[in-house]
Every structure is written in C-alpha cells, then in structure tokens.
Amino acid sequence: MADHLQLKGKLVIDEGAVEAVRKGKSLLPVGVKAVIGDFLRGEIIQVVDQNDKEICRGMINYGSDESRRIMGLHSDEVVEELGYLEQRADSSGQHGRDEQVIS
Numbered sequence: 001m002a003d004h005l006q007l008k009g010k011l012v013i014d015e016g017a018v019e020a021v022r023k024g025k026s027l028l029p030v031g032v033k034a035v036i037g038d039f040l041r042g043e044i045i046q047v048v049d050q051n052d053k054e055i056c057r058g059m060i061n062y063g064s065d066e067s068r069r070i071m072g073l074h075s076d077e078v079v080e081e082l083g084y085l086e087q088r089a090d091s092s093g094q095h096g097r098d099e100q101v102i103s
Contacts, residue, residue: 005057009037009045009064011071018049021056029078032071039064041086061086 013021017031027047039045040063047055062070070078079085 005044007046007057008039008043009035009060011035011045011047011060011067012050012052013047013055014050018055021047027058028075029067029070029073030075032067035064035067035071037064041066 011027011032012034013027013031014033017027020031021027033050037045039060041061042059044057045060046057049055060067066082069081073081075085
C-alpha cells in the first residue's frame with residue numbers, strides 16, 4: 001500500500017534520526033538536514049537518509065515552508081521560530097510514529 005502513496009516531497013535526515021525512526025520514534029526537526037519539494041501539512045512525504053535511501057513515508061505535520069524554517073531545531077526552539085507547536089496525538093515532531101510506514 002505504501003508504494004501507491006503519491007509523494008509530495010522529501011526530508012533528508014541524519015544518522016541519529018534514521019536510528020530513532022527505525023526504533024519507532026517520531027521524526028524531530030533536529031534530525032532534518034534538507035527539505036525537498038513543496039508540500040502542505042497532512043500530505044505524504046518520503047524520508048531518506050543522506051545517501052538518498054528511503055527510510056519511511058509518512059504524513060507530515062508541517063508544510064514545506066515551515067519545515068524549512070524549523071529543520072535542525074530542537075523541539076523547544078520550534079515554538080520560538082513558528083510561534084506555535086503543531087500538536088498531534090503522539091508527537092511534536094515533523095511526523096509522528098503513528099503516521100509513518102517504515103521502508
């Protein structure tokens with residue numbers, strides 16, 4: 001099913017974030033190294049490592065413009081940058097563990 005999702009963009013993440021996602025954790029902005037494409041909150045994006053290997057696909061909590069503003073920030077810095085923190089049931093991250101399909 002995940003193969004049939006229309007991808008709207010891509011996040012490139014560091015090795016620490018790869019490890020966290022593979023352990024079932026949410027993807028936090030601090031681990032994001034690049035935001036590719038234009039997408040809106042709630043759209044499906046691909047998450048890849050720095051070698052462009054797919055790690056997962058998931059529904060994004062922030063649009064591409066916001067994601068670019070918060071990439072590399074710690075969670076407590078997101079509110080300072082955006083003026084708010086996206087609140088989903090399980091995460092303050094870019095996308096939560098309940099909204100991702102691990103590759």
